[in-house]
Amino acid sequence: MGDTSERSTAEPLEFRDATKRYPGSSEPAVDGLSLKVSAGEICVLVGPSGCGKTTAMRMVNRMIDITSGDILLGGRSVKERKPEELRRNIGYVIQQIGLFPHRTIGENIATVPALLGWSKARMAARAEELIELVGLPREMLKRYPAQLSGGQRQRVGVARALAVDPPVMLMDEPFGAIDPINRERLQNEFLRLQAELRKTIVFVTHDIDEAIKMGDRIAVLQVGGKLAQYAPPAELLTAPASSFVEDFVGADRALKRLALQRVRDIDLWTVATCRAGEPVGALRERLADADLDIPLLVDAEQKPVGWLSERGLTGERVRPELRSPAEPIVELDDILRDALSDLLARESMYGPVVDAGGHVVGALSIQAISHAIGHARDDVRGAADRVDSDRAPEPAEPAGDP
């Protein structure tokens, strides 16, 4: 059980008309919430303050009891289970992390194992395993929370939540108190961890950008605890279900969509390549078939050298000295938003696209990007790949759709 090779399988989670009404309040905090989270997916609950997102999350582990409706975890109603037992099997991470200041990091991580009566040796081994999993040195286990930075504490919070390898995790604004640079890093680390662990996660945030980045599916809640839309990020951005969702995702939702796609996901322009000294006649024929009317000079390995100028085509043979720099060079794995930013920064309408080996495979132009945005509505599924913005050369994660 404590062995990483025998991970508990994630369980699906379902809200069935779940409602929370506080006594003395006319409006429900959560109003008939129904949604399904597939096993191993991150479901982000997002919305303005007062929309009941945290309440909805806390109903899962019965920190708040449901007034009517039900929540099923692995097909079983949470109401049938003793709250304490239920909670020990659900990872719990909150914004303030809530590490116990009087316990060492090792003891903090072993909180739930201690409740379950694990042996000391097993708890120590598990703590070592987890501290490494979240990327902290083992020496940290003997320290107290006050001796750690905010980012380190946050990692310990995640490690503690994973201690007994629960099938489900609840995360309430887990990165909310972290500065922007470290938040981005922690988000990426967490996505990498999740790609490996594949927990079912309910993730609460008020930040739509974080929701888009972290979520396989996003539930947008509006004030009064009503579900406004439940969809994968790309669909939310291309087809907002209501004016509320449209406003909430923001006027720049087309740009946000670009953050979800990589260069390889869109139709690139074809480009005519040429080498120094080759006959201009044949090049002109290829040029007629290419999307881009300027030839790209490449070296013997098909790596870009520069754009050939008009005058470079006037002679019999291609004159390589008549060229302008082929910048920016874009990689297939680049995030589309970053690639667009590169184009704008270089005041360039297009740039050569290379594969991982540096070989030219086409060109990315601003027209191609806007074309991709324009056609997004017809092609929501194709864009559903989640993108990790630090461009780690890892295998692409499975599509967010179940």
Add this chain to the structure above:
Amino acid sequence: MSQAPIAQSGGFLRNRSGDTGCPSNDGICLGWMVDHLDRYWDPFLEHVVLTLIPLAIGFAIALSMGLIAHRQKWLITPLTGLTSAIYTIPSISSFLLLLPITGRGNDTAIIALTAYTLVIIFRNVITGLAGVPQHAVDAARGMGLTGTQLLFRVELPLALPEIIAGLRIAAATTVGLAAFAYLAGAGGLGANIDSDIDFRGNVLVCGIILTLLAATLDAIVLFVQRLLTPWRRAVVT
């Protein structure tokens, strides 16, 4: 225990007819003080008992009241009011007020002294428990700690510094108040002071002993606190 100091008042510390020089002038007589320290040993032990027993009982009662009131918040105000009201009764009158009910002796002194510790310790228990970081409590509940586990594993350890701070104040206060216990017929160093209050050497010895007792108790409690709260000394890097 010693029931008789008042009866010996005046005569038992120094023999006025035999003493000459400094003691007969009611001076601060270092030589006499050193020579007659043995006369203070038994009263000192009585004083320690009169301090420690009320502290222990008071701590047990105040902690229990604090834990109950922490769960039943509405009790905080009436319990604070009650213990504060007791504290406002002048100590000398409370010793005398209890005499007709509990009679002369240690019991009366211990009851009165215990009552005075309550408000100090109770308030600090409540403040300490209220000061436990809410997010630590939320995380503990979210991880499946039961109410009892939450109390003993999270709340009490984190409230400990505040509770112990209360205990330290209570200890110092009780050492001082126990000097009036002789009024209820109990012993202690108060009896020595009263027996020869004009003799400055005598009063000074008692004062020094009381001060040392208070300081020692404080140091012991502080030492225990440091043992129990290692996280407070962890160096923030």
